[in-house]
Amino acid sequence: MRMAELSARTGVPIPTIKFYLREGLLPPGERTSPNQAQYGEEHARRLKLIRALVDVGGLSIVASRAVLGHLDSGGVGELDTLGKVQYSLTRRHERDPDDDESSRAAGEQVQQLLDRHGWHVRPDNPARAGLAEVLATLHRLGQHDVLDLLDRYADTAHDLAATEVDALWRRTSVEDRAEGVVMFSVLADALLAALRRLAQEDLVVRTAGTGRTGGGAPQT
Amino acid sequence: MRMAELSARTGVPIPTIKFYLREGLLPPGERTSPNQAQYGEEHARRLKLIRALVDVGGLSIVASRAVLGHLDSGGVGELDTLGKVQYSLTRRHERDPDDDESSRAAGEQVQQLLDRHGWHVRPDNPARAGLAEVLATLHRLGQHDVLDLLDRYADTAHDLAATEVDALWRRTSVEDRAEGVVMFSVLADALLAALRRLAQEDLVVRTAGTGRTGGGAPQT
Known part of the structure; x- marks a missing residue:
């Protein structure tokens, strides 16, 4: 899925996802073009876990x-x-x-x-x-x-x-x-x-x- | 007691005590001269409680x-x-x-x-x-x-x-x-x-x- 869908699926805003990527909390997606990447189920799961650690x-x-x-x-x-x-x-x-x-x-x-x-x-x-x-x-x-x-x-x-x-x-x-x-x-x-x-x-x-x-x- | 003694008694550094005074966490001491104040047991106790809330x-x-x-x-x-x-x-x-x-x-x-x-x-x-x-x-x-x-x-x-x-x-x-x-x-x-x-x-x-x-x- 693309970042927009990952955001919609997890409820985590895109700028926050980008921040987690930059900080190395979320592994990078699979690059499909110079400014496009694909994310999988493991990214959605990891994002929810990051929110659990940070928020809860x-x-x-x-x-x-x-x-x-x-x-x-x-x-x-x-x-x-x-x-x-x-x-x-x-x-x-x-x-x-x-x-x-x-x-x-x-x-x-x-x-x-x-x-x-x-x-x-x-x-x-x-x-x-x-x-x-x-x-x-x-x-x-x-x-x-x-x-x-x-x-x-x-x-x-x-x-x-x-x-x-x-x-x-x-x-x-x-x-x-x-x-x-x-x-x-x-x-x-x-x-x-x-x-x-x-x-x-x-x-x-x-x-x-x-x-x-x-x-x-x-x-x- | 003066602030130096309050600090020694509680282990809280003087700048931190001043910060708590400014922030209104610690009530002011009794002023004895323009730049001198006296603190009591209730200040020592309150300081320890502040540290408990903040640190622990x-x-x-x-x-x-x-x-x-x-x-x-x-x-x-x-x-x-x-x-x-x-x-x-x-x-x-x-x-x-x-x-x-x-x-x-x-x-x-x-x-x-x-x-x-x-x-x-x-x-x-x-x-x-x-x-x-x-x-x-x-x-x-x-x-x-x-x-x-x-x-x-x-x-x-x-x-x-x-x-x-x-x-x-x-x-x-x-x-x-x-x-x-x-x-x-x-x-x-x-x-x-x-x-x-x-x-x-x-x-x-x-x-x-x-x-x-x-x-x-x-x-x-």
């Missing part, structure tokens, strides 16, 4: 390019590919995780949590630094009631992951599984964030003024 | 200002305050949710999900649009195995929310509860995202090649 996942162009690069990388072991995709989806934190006392302590807390739950995770998994940053922030802000729920969050995350990884292995090609890693990371993050807010509103309104936890009644 | 939550300056504005708003009912804080923490989606067939269908799917689970949520909760966007994206990409887990994710979100709302009511002041909404939204989002990635790595590596779900063995 909130990833930058640079981060999206890294993710897509790993999706395309053949020839290495599958676990390696899946790991690289996941690591590239994890937002890097600009601050040095060792920049103060509470960050150092948080790094140790992450390792203790992994040991306590018996999770095996590589030292270079960037989610370690992400978790340490959140823990350090909660400590600095004195949010001990949130920190008290850490193991509860960990158990929930592991239960969900078991279901997700099960679904991942049920996919039959490396490409589909690598794409599944994207879905179960950033798309599921967004899914859970939205569902949690909806459930929280339901429960806050439902329990307001019941004093069922001993807290004071709201002043409405 | 990934919120923009504009979005952070809105959240902080709602935290400070006295005089309205508590449920109103908590709701406004939560709504202002939810990332707005630029695209018109009704811009195509799959988005319209996704909006209906959100309502069906709420009905199915018996959740009461206001029509203007922005998380509805957020959830609809993720569902529409998953549909467009044909990720049916992820969509099949929707009710599982919803149950998990509601279970977590019950624990979180319990902790929220256990806090004794409106201010602490409003801050709790920030914690259980963006901070807990980041916490869960990191924990899910760590748990996923543990499980992917642990189950690789076992074929326990009938999927093909990895090619490593």
